[in-house]
Amino acid sequence: MQDDSDENIKISFQITSRQDPKLLKWLQNHPYKSTSTAIRILLNIGFAAITAIPEAQEKIKIVKKQKQDSNESSKSQKKNDTPINVTGTIKTEQNIDVSSKEIKPPEEHQIEKSINNEDDSKSCSDSEMDAAFATFNTLNGRF
Amino acid sequence: MNSKQKQTVVAIDIGHSTVKVSTSGKKLIFPSVATSALRISDQNEAIVADREKVFLNSKPWFFGEKALLQGGMSWATGLSDDWIDSQEHAVLFLGALKKLEQVEIGTPNLIIAGLPVQAMKPEMTHVDRLKRSFSELCPNSEIKVVPQPYGAFSNITLDVNGLPQPDRLIHHISWAVIDVGFYTTDFILINKGHWIEMASASCPGISMAAEHLMQRLSNKSIKIDMADADAALRQQSISYFGKQIDIKEDITESISIASSKIIDTADRYFSPHASKLNGIYVSGGGAASVIEGLKSKWPHVVIAEDPRMAVVEGMRRFGEFSVLSRQRG
Numbered sequence: 001m002q003d004d005s006d007e008n009i010k011i012s013f014q015i016t017s018r019q020d021p022k023l024l025k026w027l028q029n030h031p032y033k034s035t036s037t038a039i040r041i042l043l044n045i046g047f048a049a050i051t052a053i054p055e056a057q058e059k060i061k062i063v064k065k066q067k068q069d070s071n072e073s074s075k076s077q078k079k080n081d082t083p084i085n086v087t088g089t090i091k092t093e094q095n096i097d098v099s100s101k102e103i104k105p106p107e108e109h110q111i112e113k114s115i116n117n118e119d120d121s122k123s124c125s126d127s128e129m130d131a132a133f134a135t136f137n138t139l140n141g142r143f
Numbered sequence: 144m145n146s147k148q149k150q151t152v153v154a155i156d157i158g159h160s161t162v163k164v165s166t167s168g169k170k171l172i173f174p175s176v177a178t179s180a181l182r183i184s185d186q187n188e189a190i191v192a193d194r195e196k197v198f199l200n201s202k203p204w205f206f207g208e209k210a211l212l213q214g215g216m217s218w219a220t221g222l223s224d225d226w227i228d229s230q231e232h233a234v235l236f237l238g239a240l241k242k243l244e245q246v247e248i249g250t251p252n253l254i255i256a257g258l259p260v261q262a263m264k265p266e267m268t269h270v271d272r273l274k275r276s277f278s279e280l281c282p283n284s285e286i287k288v289v290p291q292p293y294g295a296f297s298n299i300t301l302d303v304n305g306l307p308q309p310d311r312l313i314h315h316i317s318w319a320v321i322d323v324g325f326y327t328t329d330f331i332l333i334n335k336g337h338w339i340e341m342a343s344a345s346c347p348g349i350s351m352a353a354e355h356l357m358q359r360l361s362n363k364s365i366k367i368d369m370a371d372a373d374a375a376l377r378q379q380s381i382s383y384f385g386k387q388i389d390i391k392e393d394i395t396e397s398i399s400i401a402s403s404k405i406i407d408t409a410d411r412y413f414s415p416h417a418s419k420l421n422g423i424y425v426s427g428g429g430a431a432s433v434i435e436g437l438k439s440k441w442p443h444v445v446i447a448e449d450p451r452m453a454v455v456e457g458m459r460r461f462g463e464f465s466v467l468s469r470q471r472g
Contacts, residue, residue, distance in 0.1 A: 115299060115311075115422060116448035124309035132307035135314040135336035136300075137468055140461070142338065143263075143270075143289050 150466045152305075153251035154458035155239045156291065157232060159350070160325040160373055160428065162207070163455035164239045166251070167463075170452055171242050173207035176370075177234035180205045181213060194245065197237040199230060206238035227258075227273050236280055254284045255462040257291040257454060259327040261345040287465065290343075292322040292329040294457035295426040295447065297464070305463025317420045319413050321405070321437070322454055323429035324348040325373065328405050330412050332420075342416060346408040349429030352376055352394075352401035359393045376432075402433040409437065417441050426453035 156163040157175065164171040173195075180196050180203035183189040195209035205213050226232055243251075256277060262269035270288045277286045300313045307313065317334040325348050332342035353372035360367055365383055367375065375381045376398065381388050413423065422443040425434055430450035437444045447453035 115424065115445050122309040124312065128309070128312055129307060131314050132300075132312040133468055133471065135312075136307065136464060139313070139333070139336055139338060140465065143287060143293075 150252040151248060151250070152253045152255070152459055152462035152466060153243060153248065154255040154257075154294070154455045154462060155236065156257045156294070156455040156458060157227075157235050157239070158325055158428075159226070160370075161451070162235050162239055163452055164242060165452065165455040165459040166243065166248050167459070169246055169248070170456065171239070171246070172452070173238065173242065174211050174370075175235055176210040177204055177206045177231040177238070178210040178213070179203070183213070195238065195241075197234060197241055199234050199237060204230075204234040204237075206234050207242075227269060227276065233276060233280060236277060240281060250281070251284045253462050253466060254281065254286050255294075255458040256286060256288045257294055257458055258288055259324075259345045260290045260292065260329045260331060260343055261327070263288075263290045287462065289458060289461060290329065290331065291324065291454045291458075292320040292331040292426070294454040294461060295320045295322050295424060296331065296333055297457035297461040298426075298447065298453055299424055299457075301457075301460040301464050303460065305460045305465075305467050307464075317416075319416065319420055319423045321409055321423065321425045321427075321430075321433070323405060323425065323427035323433055323450075324454075325350050325353075325428060328408070328427070328429070330409060332413065332416055334416070334419075339416070342412045344408070344412055346405065347401075348405075348427070349373075349376070349398075349401055349432060351404060352397040352429075352432065355397040355400050356390070356393055359397060360390065398432045401429075402436050405429075405433050406436045406440065410440065413441075426450050426457075 151166065153164065153166045160175055161172050162175055180192075183192050192205065192209050192213065195205055195207045197204055197206060204210075254277060256273055258269055258273060261267070273288055274286045277284075296318060299318055300308060300311050300316065302308050313333075314336045317332075319330070319332040319342065322329045327345045328348045329345045330343055332339040350369070350373075353369055353376060356372045356375060357367060357369065360372075360381075365381070365388070367381060367383075371381060375390060376394055379389075379391050379394060381390060409423075413420075417423065420443065422445050423437065423441055424445055424447065425437060426447040428451045430446050434444065434446045449456070
């Protein structure tokens with residue numbers, strides 16, 4: 001795990017099945033097609049990990065202080081919005097690289113992960129939703 | 144059920160191997176075993192046993208693990224469509240309700256039950272019989288019965304709250320489902336909200352492999368029952384008169400025979416449609432046995448995240464949808 005003293009704290013980490021099989025399994029089941037949630041979770045994991053390191057805690061404090069000073073002078077930014085960039089590599093048999101948002105595992109995996117997960121970011125119009133309810137109700141009328 | 148108060152929806156799938164239960168945030172599973180309750184003299188043991196004891200017509204029964212342990216028996220019923228009329232089936236239903244009480248789920252407003260596709264045909268009486276039986280046992284709940292693979296399909300198109308998933312709206316998607324259960328394997332195809340009858344059917348389930356395994360082992364003078372064979376298919380070995388016996392070869396052969404039959408049936412029903420489908424979803428406790436064979440045939444075959452619980456979870460989502468739909472008016 002590494003970090004630098006720049007305002008952006010960069011965290012690199014590896015998760016292997018030996019170190020954390022449960023987390024790895026969760027990540028492998030995640031929808032690579034839509035990585036926003038995965039990246040959010042990775043951020044949380046990375047932040048939790050880095051805050052456990054005393055030197056990192058010190059650097060986070062410095063960055064936060066700088067940020068607060070800056071906020072006080074500009075009065076325009078919110079507190080505690082320190083950006084954190086996370087890069088990570090999940091070591092698996094296939095060595096799936098999640099260091100960028102363009103994650104492209106094999107296509108069949110994409111379908112599988114997509115169908116077994118829900119993407120909260122998707123939405124549709126009210127009329128489309130009404131049509132779904134109507135179609136489902138017609139089908140359900142059989143039972 | 145028109146009130147906007149939170150309704151308790153429970154799905155109960157009483158399979159020949161296990162009973163699966165799903166309600167919001169909780170999933171339960173226990174063996175499909177029921178046996179007359181014996182008096183247990185040890186006070187502490189009796190208290191523990193009471194957790195898996197129900198009364199049917201004033202007669203005490205053990206169910207689940209306790210029945211397996213105290214009864215020293217395997218599944219109480221044979222593999223037949225008529226087992227829904229049996230006392231054991233009723234006991235397992237009461238057992239499911241008791242398990243729910245233990246996790247502080249009260250009387251459900253709506254119970255969703257499942258049946259194989261073949262038992263849902265209009266000329267069959269299974270739906271009415273099952274509804275009548277459950278209504279007598281739980282008179283304050285509404286009972287709905289759906290084909291088991293329809294539960295799996297609901298997993299695709301409905302989210303955990305029972306709402307249509309915006310990127311998988313039912314009128315835009317075409318999916319086939321193969322639900323590999325113990326007693327039956329069920330096939331359905333739903334094309335943009337239309338049930339395709341010609342591609343919906345049932346064939347024997349993974350019990351075929353268990354039966355074949357029993358036969359092979361019998362030829363080697365190893366006598367096991369159906370429950371042992373089912374367990375052996377998962378564990379790859381059996382404990383027999385104090386010895387751990389490796390039966391991997393017998394298991395591989397037995398599974399191969401069963402999966403070939405299931406894959407051939409899937410091919411017969413789905414091949415004319417396969418290229419136009421969004422995907423083919425495989426659920427059920429036997430899914431792992433057939434998935435590789437199916438994937439080699441069709442590239443868009445996907446296995447459910449938790450195949451064994453996929454049907455009951457989807458049935459619950461269907462129930463949640465039904466409640467939401469009424470509330471929308």
